[in-house]
Amino acid sequence: MANVKTEDEIILFEKEMKEFWTKLKSIYGTEQINQTLALRDSCKESIKALSEKWSKKLKEGDLMIDKIQEYSNEILQQSQRISENQEHLTEIKSNLSQEEEQKKDLSDRIQELKEELMKKKEIISSKNKATKERVEQLCKSKVLFEERLGLEIRRIHNEQLQFIFRHTDHKDPDKPYVFTLSINEQGDYEVTSCTPPLDCIAEFQLKVRETNNFSAFVANIRKAFTALSYKQSA
Numbered sequence: 001m002a003n004v005k006t007e008d009e010i011i012l013f014e015k016e017m018k019e020f021w022t023k024l025k026s027i028y029g030t031e032q033i034n035q036t037l038a039l040r041d042s043c044k045e046s047i048k049a050l051s052e053k054w055s056k057k058l059k060e061g062d063l064m065i066d067k068i069q070e071y072s073n074e075i076l077q078q079s080q081r082i083s084e085n086q087e088h089l090t091e092i093k094s095n096l097s098q099e100e101e102q103k104k105d106l107s108d109r110i111q112e113l114k115e116e117l118m119k120k121k122e123i124i125s126s127k128n129k130a131t132k133e134r135v136e137q138l139c140k141s142k143v144l145f146e147e148r149l150g151l152e153i154r155r156i157h158n159e160q161l162q163f164i165f166r167h168t169d170h171k172d173p174d175k176p177y178v179f180t181l182s183i184n185e186q187g188d189y190e191v192t193s194c195t196p197p198l199d200c201i202a203e204f205q206l207k208v209r210e211t212n213n214f215s216a217f218v219a220n221i222r223k224a225f226t227a228l229s230y231k232q233s234a
Contacts (some may be wrong), residue, residue, distance in 0.1 A: 092186040132159070151218070158182065160192065165222050177225040189217070197226050 016173040150167035179194040208217035
């Protein structure tokens with residue numbers, strides 16, 4: 001029943017449409033309607049062409065935007081690389097600056113060491129010169145000591161002087177009594193050996209350092225050796 005009703009409605013709609021076109025043709029005429037339809041179709045074609053054109057433009061614009069975005073990303077990456085390179089370059093410059101400072105400090109330290117070495121050499125040279133002069137002075141007194149004290153002086157290794165006393169022991173005049181003397185780094189007299197040993201040798205050494213009276217120093221040692229010889233023979 002519902003289907004019959006629908007078919008009747010369709011038939012009625014088609015009938016009304018035919019009547020509408022018949023009235024429209026009678027009012028405007030067939031030619032004018034055809035012109036209107038042609039204008040409509042032309043407008044459709046124009047709209048279609050514009051749509052296709054703008055669609056193409058939009059696609060090109062999308063491609064352009066993508067390309068610009070790609071360029072932007074590439075520029076951003078290059079900027080990041082440049083920034084990293086600049087940081088690396090700054091670090092290298094800082095390291096070079098530190099190395100230059102260290103090099104300068106090392107050069108200054110080397111110069112200081114050279115100057116200290118030169119001063120030490122001068123001091124050592126001065127001490128050696130003074131030592132040699134004192135040894136030579138002692139050697140010049142050799143004849144005097146030999147004649148008066150029966151003393152023989154020999155120069156031995158390391159700029160040392162060996163003092164040999166004879167005629168000290170009345171029982172054995174040829175028996176040697178010996179002590180060895182050197183000048184230490186401080187420029188002081190220093191007894192390095194004594195045969196036979198004397199208990200008072202340290203006292204004599206201290207006194208000659210204080211008074212610088214070398215003749216008295218040698219005479220005192222001879223007296224001590226003589227006293228020791230009497231003590232040993234008693």
